[in-house]
Amino acid sequence: MSKKDLIDAVAQSCDLTKEKAGSVVDAALDHIRQTLKNGGEVRIPDFGTFKVADRKAREGRNPMTGKTIQIPASRVAKFAPAKGLKETLN
Secondary structure (H helix, E strand, C coil): CCCHHHHHHHHHHCCCCCHHHHHHHHHHHHHHHHHHHHHEEEEHHHHHHHEECCCCCEEECCCCCCCCCEECCCEEEEEEECCCHHHHHH
């Protein structure tokens, strides 16, 4: 499902115009993005939790040359599905 498909689905489900549904989807995604940027987590019941994990700096290997490289520390977004979503899928 693309973002456009999601906007279309929200517009149809909530009886909104596509422009208003696009604003709703953008606002929800922006809120999730900002919360994660600030180090928080977003829990959506029966769906899952978005959170931030810190990765330490580490050594890696260039697959083309086999040369060792340093990979800097970074922050990554992680998603953990909720029990309700897992049960829906199985």
